[in-house]
Amino acid sequence: MDEKKFKMIDEEFECQVCHKWVNKLNYSARDHCPYCLASIHIDINPGDRKCDCHGILLPIDIEKASKGILKIIYQCNKCKMIKKNKVAIDDNYDEILKIMSNKK
Secondary structure (H helix, E strand, O other): OOOOOOOOOOOOEEOOOOOOEEOOOOOOOOOOOOOOOOEEOOOOOOOOOOOOOOOEEEEEEEEEOHHHOEEEEEEEOOOOOEEEEEOOOOOOHHHHHHHHHOOO
């Protein structure tokens, strides 16, 4: 039987980069810190917690996806994999703008 590609996990955590406490998102799965926008490379598919890398996913770019949705593009500092996550409503917009202004 095929496993679902998305597993809904919305949990609180302490950010391993900025060390701020991050609350649940309450409308979707919380997958990154809303303050510094960093994440942890723990999933192969969203919410599965099956990745053994556990590197820091650092935001490197922002892309405008379909229907005007913004996505944060990450690169893992350990394995160099590129991943994308949707911007959350409580994300630090100053950080988003800073990432966007660093485009060449």
